[in-house]
Each structure stands twice: as C-alpha cells, then as structure tokens.
Amino acid sequence: GGHYDVHAVEEKWLPIWESLDPFRADDAAVLAGDRPKFYGLTMFPYPSGDLHMGHAEVMALHDVLCRYKRFRGFEVLNPMGWDSFGLPAENAAIKNDEHPATYTYANIETQFTSFKKYGLSFDWSRRLHTSDPEYYKWTQWLFLKLREHGLAYRKNSPVNWCPNDQTVLANEQVLADGTCERCGAEVTKKELTQWYFRTTAYAQELYDSLDDLQDSWIPKVVNAQRNWIGRSEGAHVSFDVEGHDPITVFTTRPDTLVGATFMVVAADAKLAQELVAPERAQALEDYLAEVRKSSDIDRLATDRPKTGVDLGVTATNPLTGEEIPVWAADYVLADYGTGAIMAVPAHDDRDREFAEKFGLPIVPVYAESDEEGSQPYDKAAEVSKAIAAVEANGHGEGTVNFRLRDWLLSRQRYWGAPIPIIHCPVDGEVPVPEDQLPVELPELRGADLKPKGTSPLGAAAEWVNVSCPTCGGPATRDTDTMDTFVDSSWYFFRYLSPHDSTQAFDPALAKAWGPVDFYLGGSEHAVLHLLYARFFTKAMRDMGLIDWDEPFSAYLSQGTVINNGHKMSKSLGNGVALGAQLDEFGVDAVRLTLVFASPPEDNIDWADVSPAGSAKFLQRAWRLSGDVTSAAGTDPSTGDTALRKVTHKTIDEAAHLLDSYRFNVVVARTMELVNATRKAIDSGCGPEDPAVREAAETVAILLSLVAPYTAEEMWERLGHEPSVARASWPQVDPELLVEDSVTAVVQIQGKVRGRLEVSPDISEADLEAAALADPAVVKAIDGRAVRKVIVRAPKLVNIVV
Numbered sequence: 132g133g134h135y136d137v138h139a140v141e142e143k144w145l146p147i148w149e150s151l152d153p154f155r156a157d158d159a160a161v162l163a164g165d166r167p168k169f170y171g172l173t174m175f176p177y178p179s180g181d182l183h184m185g186h187a188e189v190m191a192l193h194d195v196l197c198r199y200k201r202f203r204g205f206e207v208l209n210p211m212g213w214d215s216f217g218l219p220a221e222n223a224a225i226k227n228d229e230h231p232a233t234y235t236y237a238n239i240e241t242q243f244t245s246f247k248k249y250g251l252s253f254d255w256s257r258r259l260h261t262s263d264p265e266y267y268k269w270t271q272w273l274f275l276k277l278r279e280h281g282l283a284y285r286k287n288s289p290v291n292w293c294p295n296d297q298t299v300l301a302n303e304q305v306l307a308d309g310t311c312e313r314c315g316a317e318v319t320k321k322e323l324t325q326w327y328f329r330t331t332a333y334a335q336e337l338y339d340s341l342d343d344l345q346d347s348w349i350p351k352v353v354n355a356q357r358n359w360i361g362r363s364e365g366a367h368v369s370f371d372v373e374g375h376d377p378i379t380v381f382t383t384r385p386d387t388l389v390g391a392t393f394m395v396v397a398a399d400a401k402l403a404q405e406l407v408a409p410e411r412a413q414a415l416e417d418y419l420a421e422v423r424k425s426s427d428i429d430r431l432a433t434d435r436p437k438t439g440v441d442l443g444v445t446a447t448n449p450l451t452g453e454e455i456p457v458w459a460a461d462y463v464l465a466d467y468g469t470g471a472i473m474a475v476p477a478h479d480d481r482d483r484e485f486a487e488k489f490g491l492p493i494v495p496v497y498a499e500s501d502e503e504g505s506q507p508y509d510k511a512a513e514v515s516k517a518i519a520a521v522e523a524n525g526h527g528e529g530t531v532n533f534r535l536r537d538w539l540l541s542r543q544r545y546w547g548a549p550i551p552i553i554h555c556p557v558d559g560e561v562p563v564p565e566d567q568l569p570v571e572l573p574e575l576r577g578a579d580l581k582p583k584g585t586s587p588l589g590a591a592a593e594w595v596n597v598s599c600p601t602c603g604g605p606a607t608r609d610t611d612t613m614d615t616f617v618d619s620s621w622y623f624f625r626y627l628s629p630h631d632s633t634q635a636f637d638p639a640l641a642k643a644w645g646p647v648d649f650y651l652g653g654s655e656h657a658v659l660h661l662l663y664a665r666f667f668t669k670a671m672r673d674m675g676l677i678d679w680d681e682p683f684s685a686y687l688s689q690g691t692v693i694n695n696g697h698k699m700s701k702s703l704g705n706g707v708a709l710g711a712q713l714d715e716f717g718v719d720a721v722r723l724t725l726v727f728a729s730p731p732e733d734n735i736d737w738a739d740v741s742p743a744g745s746a747k748f749l750q751r752a753w754r755l756s757g758d759v760t761s762a763a764g765t766d767p768s769t770g771d772t773a774l775r776k777v778t779h780k781t782i783d784e785a786a787h788l789l790d791s792y793r794f795n796v797v798v799a800r801t802m803e804l805v806n807a808t809r810k811a812i813d814s815g816c817g818p819e820d821p822a823v824r825e826a827a828e829t830v831a832i833l834l835s836l837v838a839p840y841t842a843e844e845m846w847e848r849l850g851h852e853p854s855v856a857r858a859s860w861p862q863v864d865p866e867l868l869v870e871d872s873v874t875a876v877v878q879i880q881g882k883v884r885g886r887l888e889v890s891p892d893i894s895e896a897d898l899e900a901a902a903l904a905d906p907a908v909v910k911a912i913d914g915r916a917v918r919k920v921i922v923r924a925p926k927l928v929n930i931v932v
C-alpha cells in the first residue's frame with residue numbers, strides 16, 4: 132500500500148548513491164585478475180545546452196548493459212566526460228562577447244546535474260573535459276608522437292574550405308551534397324598549407340580488420356567504413372611522353388588498355404601545368420578558374436555535361452604504340468589515384484561522353500554482353516593477363532588503391548588544442564619540448580574570435596612570438612588548432628587514468644581494461660569518429676603504447692527519438708523537452724519508456740509511446756514490495772512452484788536477451804513477472820508464500836537495469852541494504868526451467884488422430900501405452916489389428932494398422 136511519490140524518491144536516493152558510490156571501477160581488482168573486466172563506453176556529449184531526448188535514450192540503453200554486466204560479476208568501467216572543444220562554444224562567445232570557456236563549463240555543469248538526476252551508473256571519479264589543459268596536454272603530446280613516427284606532417288594542397296565557418300574541413304566533414312556538415316554552406320576549394328595525419332599508412336589494415344568486426348559491429352557501420360576506405364584493385368600503367376616524365380595512371384581495368392584512345396589529367400593537378408604546351412597554357416588557366424568553383428561531388432556526377440581542354444601534347448599507349456592526345460578535365464580528381472587516367476570511351480560512360488563531345492576515337496576492346504552474338508567476357512582473367520603484359524614490358528604493375536585520404540586536422544579556430552609546433556626561420560618546424568606542454572590557449576574573447584580566414588590565435592602577439600627551442604632565435608608558434616575529432620580519438624584511453632599528470636594513460640591499465648568491450652553511439656559517427664579512433668589505436672600500438680589492434684570490440688548505434696513520424700526540429704515545432712518529461716513522469720518512467728519502445732537500433736516515435744503507462748507499471752511493481760514486507764517465508768525452495776517457474780524462466784530468458792542487446796524484450800518479460808506475482812498474491816498462493824518474495828526481489832533486480840529509483844525503493848522495502856546495483860544476479864534453478872507438460876501427437880496411418888498432454892520426460896513405453904489407451908485413438912483404430920507402433924518420446928506416436 133501507500134503512495135509512490137516519484138520526485139520524493141528521486142530526492143531521497145540521489146544523496147545516498149552519492150555517498151555509496153557503487154559504480155567506482157576497481158583498477159586493482161582488474162590488474163590482479165580477480166574478476167573479468169567489462170569496459171562499456173558511450174559517446175560523450177558536446178556541452179551545448181542541456182541533455183536532450185537523444186542523450187536520454189542512448190544513456191538509458193547503455194546503462195542497461197553496464198548494470199547487467201556488474202550483476203554478472205564483471206568489474207565494470209563505465210566512464211563519462213565532455214567533448215568540450217568546438218564551434219558552438221566559440222560561436223556563443225562571439226555572440227555574447229565572452230570567453231568560450233564560460234559557455235562551455237556552464238553547460239557542462241548543467242549537463243552534469245542532469246546526468247546525476249538521470250541515475251546512470253557512471254564512475255564519476257573519471258570525469259574529463261577535452262578542453263582542460265590537463266587533457267589537451269596529452270592530445271598535444273600524442274600529436275608530437277605521431278609526428279615523430281612520420282604520421283603527422285604539413286603539406287600544401289587544395290583543401291575543402293567552408294566560407295561561412297572560415298575554416299578548412301576534412302573530406303569526412305563535407306556532406307555528399309558538397310556542403311559543410313556543421314553549417315550547411317557550400318564548401319569550396321582553397322590552396323593552403325595544412326597539417327595532416329597519415330591515415331593512409333593504415334588504409335590496408337583499417338580495411339582488413341573490418342573482417343574481424345563483421346559479427347560484433349552492426350553491419351551498416353562496417354559497410355560504411357569499408358566504402359569510406361574504398362579499396363580498389365587494379366594497376367599503375369605508365370604512358371611515355373616525349374620530353375617529359377611518363378604519365379602514370381591508376382586503372383581498375385588494365386584489360387582495356389588497347390582501347391585507351393586519349394588521356395585525361397585532373398585540371399587542377401600540378402601535372403596539368405607541367406604538361407601543357409605553351410600555346411594552350413592560357414586555355415588551361417581560363418578553364419581552371421571555372422573548375423575551382425565546383426565541388427568534388429559535382430565533378431564526379433555522371434550526368435554532368437563534360438568539359439575540358441586539350442593540353443596540346445601526346446602520350447604513347449604502351450600496348451598499341453599509338454600516340455594519343457592528353458587532355459585536362461574536371462571529371463578526373465587531383466587527389467585520387469595518380470590524378471590522371473587512361474580514357475577508354477568504349478567501356479567507360481564518362482570517357483564515352485567526353486569522347487563524343489570532343490570528337491575523340493572510340494575503340495571497343497570486346498563486345499559488351501548485351502550486344503548480339505557476343506562471347507562472354509572473363510574480366511577477371513583478362514585483367515590479370517593485362518597486368519602480366521604491362522609488367523613484362525616495363526610499363527606498369529598491379530596495385531591496390533584506396534579512396535581514403537590523409538586526415539586534414541588543422542583548423543583556423545580558437546577553441547581547440549593548439550598545435551604544439553614552433554616555426555623557426557633557421558630550424559624550420561620545431562616541436563614544443565615535452566616539458567613545456569601543454570601549450571595553453573592565450574586569453575582571447577568575443578570579437579577576437581571572429582572568423583577571418585586565418586587562425587584567431589594569430590592576434591595574440593605575445594603568445595605567438597617565442598624563441599626557438601633549438602637555436603633560441605626569434606620564432607613563432609603555429610596558430611592553428613586541432614580538429615575536435617583529434618580530442619575524441621583517444622578519450623577512452625584517458626579515462627583509464629584521467630588524473631595522471633605524468634603520462635597520457637597508464638599502459639598497465641590499458642592492458643588490463645582494453646579494448647573497449649561495448650561501444651554505443653550515434654550512427655552519424657559511423658565513418659569519422661570510429662575511423663579516426665581506429666587509426667589512433669593502430670598507431671599507438673605501433674608506437675608500443677598498447678598491445679591491442681582495435682579500440683572497440685563491439686559497436687552498436689541506437690535509433691533516433693522522433694516525434695509524429697519526423698525528426699524533432701525547431702521548424703516543425705515537434706521537439707519534446709527531456710526536462711518537462713522528467714518533471715511530469717519521473718526519471719524511471721522516461722527511461723523505461725525509451726528502453727521498452729523498440730530494439731535499441733530502431734527509431735522511437737515519441738507519439739507512439741506512453742510514459743504515463745510506464746509510470747503506472749512502475750507503481751504496480753513497487754506495490755508488490757509493500758505486500759511482501761508482511762510475508763513470513765524466506766526460503767524460496769518451499770514456495771509455490773508455479774510462480775517460481777515463472778520467476779526462474781524470466782531470469783534465464785533475461786540473461787539471453789541482455790547478452791544479445793534485446794533490452795526491450797527484457798522489460799516486457801519483467802512486466803509479465805509483475806503480473807504473475809500480483810496474481811499469486813491476490814488469487815494464488817497468497818502474499819506470505821516465499822515464492823512471492825523471490826519473485827519481487829527478481830523484479831527489483833531486473834527493474835534496476837532501467838528504473839533504478841523504483842528498484843532501489845523496492846529493494847529497501849524488501850528488507851535489503853542499498854544499493855540494489857550491488858546485488859548479484861539471481862541463480863537459476865535448472866529444475867524449475869523444465870516444462871510441466873508437452874503435447875504428444877498420435878498418428879494413425881500418418882494422420883493425426885489424437886493429442887495427449889504428457890510429462891516431458893515420459894518413457895517410450897509409457898507414451899505408447901497412454902496413446903493406445905486414449906479413447907479417440909481407440910475409436911479411430913476401430914478394432915483393427917495394430918501392426919506396428921513407432922514412438923518418439925515425448926512428442927510423437929505413429930501407429931500402423
């Protein structure tokens with residue numbers, strides 16, 4: 132009985148949990164191998180505003196698994212922090228004429244309070260913020276380590292430029308329609324000297340080890356990674372050019388070499404400038420001015436009218452010996468393959484359109500299969516023959532090409548980790564010595580931060596002008612900051628020893644806790660963040676910092692919380708505020724609703740769910756614990772078998788469901804157990820039966836995965852010390868899993884003539900006797916002689932008359 136006041140219960144338990152601190156991960160236990168470890172990770176938020184429904188969903192789902200693993204005897208590491216550098220804080224600072232830290236840390240505190248109230252099983256002692264100097268000191272250290280190993284370098288090349296954000300973007304940050312993923316502006320190209328991480332050094336391994344992740348990551352993410360890395364097998368083939376180095380092309384179709392009737396060089400590649408005949412130079416210049424305005428996506432579009440200029444030079448086809456013209460065009464990209472192609476208009480659509488437009492020869496190599504009388508063409512065999520042929524005449528070799536580019540990591544923004552390099556006119560690029568890390572951001576605010584095409588850090592003269600660590604002469608700091616994806620590429624290492632001021636992370640702890648066993652996060656990170664974190668992990672392994680190859684053993688991305696069939700948005704006015712939902716229904720009801728609504732990877736339409744229904748269910752569950760308090764019996768083995776069977780089946784099934792992330796079904800089973808317990812109390816064995824206590828305790832433990840406040844309250848009312856989070860998973864009694872009866876089918880001459888309810892362990896002889904005695908069977912035999920009886924206990928009896 133009694134009234135369940137959700138908000139009073141929330142206020143009651145928060146301080147108790149605070150002092151019990153039941154989720155602190157025990158490093159010592161894991162280092163000593165006392166318990167198996169489980170490192171559960173969920174993506175840390177940007178501190179823009181308060182937590183929203185999306186956070187509520189992912190955190191609720193993640194909590195189910197972490198709490199379950201703790202019940203199963205794992206030492207669980209479940210940390211949380213903030214990805215706190217980035218544009219939103221900088222934009223707010225410009226708008227309000229303040230420092231980005233003001234906005235950042237105020238939002239962090241707001242979110243932290245919400246996280247606490249939301250009752251998640253985080254180990255808050257490991258809290259980190261990537262914008263703290265104590266954190267970015269190690270981001271800078273890792274940058275220098277990567278540079279030391281040849282994996283960070285600077286180069287001049289055409290880069291993606293967002294004219295609105297006034298900064299460069301990585302290829303991964305340009306959307307498929309050629310716009311900035313942050314602000315939606317049309318991205319253009321600009322020639323700049325920028326910092327890169329050599330992700331391409333790991334292209335092959337990043338691609339190959341996806342095979343090992345195939346079964347433990349969701350397939351769509353594995354495929355997205357595969358496509359992004361884009362492995363193509365083919366050949367490099369070189370074409371001699373008089374008075375110039377040969378032109379090398381990458382082709383996936385070396386078998387079509389005899390049909391290569393012209394060549395095309397990317398108009399914006401250096402090669403075009405080098406090759407162009409003097410009388411064609413102006414035409415190329417004019418054309419280039421046009422090309423610079425279009426995005427890569429436009430350039431590759433097949434339905435786009437072809438444009439280009441004849442460079443006025445020829446190259447020799449290495450198989451036919453023919454002289455073929457060399458053109459420049461925009462449909463060939465400067466930064467893919469070698470930036471030049473052999474054009475085979477008979478077998479490639481874009482080449483054909485180009486040839487048709489400019490009147491270039493089209494020479495088929497074989498009949499396309501839809502042509503009449505054509506022989507089937509064995510492409511694979513012809514490709515390997517062709518590779519052998521060019522290798523034999525010294526004009527090429529088989530090769531593998533990747534679409535993956537090096538990661539452009541420098542940004543012309545303030546609110547990020549400064550690149551720890553000093554530029555000296557004498558010594559060139561000089562790394563900031565380790566004992567001078569971190570290179571802290573200078574104090575800039577408001578208007579100083581306005582985008583101006585060069586980094587705002589350039590305005591801090593005192594900060595910029597330093598003496599060279601090598602020669603002591605005048606030098607300047609690098610004024611760019613790192614892409615915030617650098618910060619998040621290694622945060623899961625820092626959680627291992629977040630307060631260590633002597634190293635990025637403790638290698639012994641990395642060995643003991645790593646890799647992350649389960650990672651849950653948004654599918655928008657399927658390409659960028661996961662790929663970068665994988666790259667960092669492999670690079671760190673090769674630097675001897677860790678001994679594992681992949682950061683995340685299992686990965687799942689949750690669906691989106693939508694409303695009335697649409698993504699929540701300001702323009703549609705269909706947003707659902709998390710705070711208001713929590714106020715109205717309480718934390719537990721909101722969490723339960725989110726977990727119960729659908730399998731984790733599916734979208735949740737808030738219009739289709741009922742947090743009020745969840746709240747009602749929680750009240751029902753809670754009332755059970757009140758009824759049990761008055762009950763006497765505590766030895767479950769003396770309890771009502773029917774209820775015990777439901778309880779034990781629920782526990783058994785829940786374990787299987789949790790292991791396969793079917794959290795919504797676990798909630799459904801818990802609801803069924805609540806109903807069965809209520810029925811037993813009201814019209815079955817009665818509240819004093821020990822089976823009722825056992826059932827109610829099981830409800831509390833299962834409920835604690837999704838509704839920790841209600842579960843804690845139940846646990847206390849059942850006479851236990853808090854916290855229910857430290858309870859152990861109930862032991863399943865296998866005898867109670869045995870079904871009471873099964874249906875045996877009796878056939879005569881192959882036709883079903885009767886059904887019997889029998890014990891699952893009935894003997895063949897007993898089943899045969901029961902079948903032959905069954906009135907329906909006796910009637911069907913109708914006095915005929917039984918010639919043969921085939922018995923398959925407990926399910927089938929086949930009688931032949």
Ligand code: ANZ
Binds near residue numbers: 363463468471
């Ligand atoms: C001759 C040929 C004949 C080709 C044919 C295709 C079909 P993937 O699979 O994406 O790797 N190519 C090479 N470099 C390029 C660049 N920088 N910009 C645009 N296109 C480029 O594609 C490889 C194929 O794309 C290559 O094979 C080349 O055209 C073209 F019937 O060579 B192929």
